[in-house]
Amino acid sequence: MASVRFQNISKRYNEHESVIDDVSLHIDDGEFVVFVGPSGCGKSTMLRMIAGLEDISDGELHIGDRLANDEPASRRGIAMVFQNYALYPHMTVAENMGFALRLAKTPKPEITRRVEAAADTLQIRPLLGRKPKELSGGQRQRVAIGRAIVRDPQVFLFDEPLSNLDAALRGDMRVELSKLHHTLGTTMIYVTHDQVEAMTLADRIVVFNGGKIQGIGTPGELYDNPPSLFVASFLGAPAMNLFDAHLSSIEPMPTSRLASGATIQAAVDASKAAVGDKVTLGIRPEHVAFSTADTLGAVLARITMIEYLGDSAVVHMELPGGGQTLRAKTPGRPADLGFGDTVHVVLPPEHCLLFDAGGQAFPRRP
Amino acid sequence: MRRRDHLNHQLLNILTWAIVVVSLLPIAWMVLSSLRSYGDIVGGKQLDGGFSLRWQNYVDMWTQVDFLSYFGNSLFICGATTLLATLASACAAYALARYRFRGSDAATLGITVTQVVPGMLFFLPLYMLYQHLHQQYGLRMLNTYHGLIFLYVALFTPASIWIMRGFFVSIPRELEDAAIIDGCSRLGAFVRIILPISAPGIIATATFIFLLAWDELFFAWILTDSPSVQTVPVGIRLFIGQFEHRYDLLMAAATVSTLPVLAAFFVTQRYFIKGLAAGAVKG
Numbered sequence: 001m002a003s004v005r006f007q008n009i010s011k012r013y014n015e016h017e018s019v020i021d022d023v024s025l026h027i028d029d030g031e032f033v034v035f036v037g038p039s040g041c042g043k044s045t046m047l048r049m050i051a052g053l054e055d056i057s058d059g060e061l062h063i064g065d066r067l068a069n070d071e072p073a074s075r076r077g078i079a080m081v082f083q084n085y086a087l088y089p090h091m092t093v094a095e096n097m098g099f100a101l102r103l104a105k106t107p108k109p110e111i112t113r114r115v116e117a118a119a120d121t122l123q124i125r126p127l128l129g130r131k132p133k134e135l136s137g138g139q140r141q142r143v144a145i146g147r148a149i150v151r152d153p154q155v156f157l158f159d160e161p162l163s164n165l166d167a168a169l170r171g172d173m174r175v176e177l178s179k180l181h182h183t184l185g186t187t188m189i190y191v192t193h194d195q196v197e198a199m200t201l202a203d204r205i206v207v208f209n210g211g212k213i214q215g216i217g218t219p220g221e222l223y224d225n226p227p228s229l230f231v232a233s234f235l236g237a238p239a240m241n242l243f244d245a246h247l248s249s250i251e252p253m254p255t256s257r258l259a260s261g262a263t264i265q266a267a268v269d270a271s272k273a274a275v276g277d278k279v280t281l282g283i284r285p286e287h288v289a290f291s292t293a294d295t296l297g298a299v300l301a302r303i304t305m306i307e308y309l310g311d312s313a314v315v316h317m318e319l320p321g322g323g324q325t326l327r328a329k330t331p332g333r334p335a336d337l338g339f340g341d342t343v344h345v346v347l348p349p350e351h352c353l354l355f356d357a358g359g360q361a362f363p364r365r366p
Numbered sequence: 367m368r369r370r371d372h373l374n375h376q377l378l379n380i381l382t383w384a385i386v387v388v389s390l391l392p393i394a395w396m397v398l399s400s401l402r403s404y405g406d407i408v409g410g411k412q413l414d415g416g417f418s419l420r421w422q423n424y425v426d427m428w429t430q431v432d433f434l435s436y437f438g439n440s441l442f443i444c445g446a447t448t449l450l451a452t453l454a455s456a457c458a459a460y461a462l463a464r465y466r467f468r469g470s471d472a473a474t475l476g477i478t479v480t481q482v483v484p485g486m487l488f489f490l491p492l493y494m495l496y497q498h499l500h501q502q503y504g505l506r507m508l509n510t511y512h513g514l515i516f517l518y519v520a521l522f523t524p525a526s527i528w529i530m531r532g533f534f535v536s537i538p539r540e541l542e543d544a545a546i547i548d549g550c551s552r553l554g555a556f557v558r559i560i561l562p563i564s565a566p567g568i569i570a571t572a573t574f575i576f577l578l579a580w581d582e583l584f585f586a587w588i589l590t591d592s593p594s595v596q597t598v599p600v601g602i603r604l605f606i607g608q609f610e611h612r613y614d615l616l617m618a619a620a621t622v623s624t625l626p627v628l629a630a631f632f633v634t635q636r637y638f639i640k641g642l643a644a645g646a647v648k649g
Binding site: 048051052053073074078079080082083084086088089090099100103104147151 | 538540541543544545546547548549550554559562563
């Protein structure tokens with residue numbers, strides 16, 4: 001096991017364009033960290049730099065106590081699981097899993113012992129004699145994980161390992177990966193664009209965009225108190241409601257005026273802002289509450305669609321004045337609501353967030 | 367709708383059989399003629415019934431012309447060409463498929479362009495080059511094994527690179543990444559992982575090169591004048607003399623000369639079809 005430390009890491013393919021721009025990050029020993037972000041944000045490049053598959057243009061990468069910038073991939077003590085499994089098609093499962101040990105000239109009995117131990121952990125012992133083409137997608141992914149386990153690495157790297165699996169299998173494998181982390185206790189770095197994977201697996205999430213870190217924190221921290229507009233909009237499904245607004249007052253509680261004319265309070269510290277500043281108001285759909293007309297702060301809205309999701313429903317609404325839409329997530333099927341209905345909703349101040357014109361969040365009030 | 371599908375199916379069947387018949391007809395004609403007497407052939411009686419099979423043609427063809435020597439020359443020249451061209455094209459194709467380097471696009475384009483220039487145009491410059499090499503540097507290229515092998519490797523490598531490049535491109539890069547993490551060098555990953563996976567494509571390409579070299583007549587005819595280095599296609603032409611065209615022996619020799627090619631194809635057929643299909647669809 002080992003910690004991983006990035007110190008001002010940059011990656012450039014040419015002089016003018018940085019794919020990774022001055023990233024610093026410390027991953028603790030035994031931590032499960034998930035890198036998320038949209039396509040092309042640099043998260044996979046980060047993983048490939050840790051693996052030794054990409055050169056580091058600037059900065060230092062430490063794995064454990066060692067500076068790993070120039071270490072060959074095979075000596076970094078890492079193992080990687082790829083999205084498309086990357087199993088060697090001409091080798092059996094056992095040969096695939098033992099390949100690294102064979103290259104390291106490990107004695108045969110030791111290879112057999114470690115391969116069988118990993119196969120038992122993943123319950124794939126009956127598959128050891130098969131070729132990859134004889135396996136299902138889920139089995140292949142288990143073998144790929146097995147190949148990583150056999151190497152007894154200090155750091156596991158996962159590059160979107162569940163993306164090629166169907167939804168049900170993805171759910172199962174998620175649970176198994178989580179159990180595996182608890183069993184092995186090894187540092188794991190996991191790249192995904194699936195925020196459900198990020199939220200369920202991670203000890204900490206690192207959100208990337210444009211080659212820079214946009215936010216680091218536990219899933220709960222990032223979900224409840226996103227540090228930036230990008231993190232707020234990226235995490236959560238359905239996405240956070242975001243409205244362009246202007247600050248109409250700051251004390252006693254910041255109040256922002258939406259284009260519809262509605263005024264909404266947010267329990268944040270906006271003392272550094274000024275009245276009239278452009279801001280973005282955000283609230284998660286599950287925090288939008290239906291109310292009656294006489295409720296303090298109630299906002300009028302018209303229902304434009306209801307998405308029934310089984311255990312919950314997402315109600316899409318339009319605010320007066322047009323343009324601004326609002327989503328509310330309700331438990332179960334909202335029997336008393338229908339398309340075209342005019343309703344009143346409340347956006348509780350304690351759940352509302354405010355972001356400044358630069359996209360940075362105002363801190364919540366203590 | 368089902369009736370129309372059935373009709374389409376039948377039409378396709380007929381078309382397929384028509385293509386098969388048209389393709390096999392010259393071969394059948396060759397085999398049939400190889401078993402008729404010289405008199406039957408020049409008398410235009412190839413298709414007359416009630417004739418006896420004249421196996422003697424298959425004996426005479428070896429004695430009238432030193433066919434064994436041509437056969438041996440062909441096997442050596444084509445074998446060496448296949449080996450060298452396959453090796454060169456596998457390395458070049460891999461580099462072009464995997465690496466971006468200065469001039470890689472130009473190299474790929476250049477390889478494609480060579481395929482649209484008729485090989486025959488190279489005859490004069492090549493002949494002069496070979497003569498020059500001999501006169502200036504004492505390196506004899508005309509009328510030698512290595513002269514033909516060098517030419518064939520140069521002629522057939524570009525097309526082979528083109529075929530193999532498609533094959534390598536279809537192999538996911540992650541396999542090499544996994545191999546490197548497992549402890550292979552770049553070359554090790556190529557040898558231990560990529561080459562075994564590419565075997566169908568490489569065998570298909572090697573067969574293709576062998577077939578091309580085996581059939582090549584033009585340069586073999588012009589660049590050699592001694593039976594000690596001449597190949598089968600040149601040897602077969604010797605059955606056509608100034609006063610007599612021994613079509614019976616020529617057909618027997620032609621039949622025999624197709625045997626190694628057929629054998630090569632049938633042995634590698636599985637890989638050939640797999641190899642040609644590779645790259646078309648990412649599997």
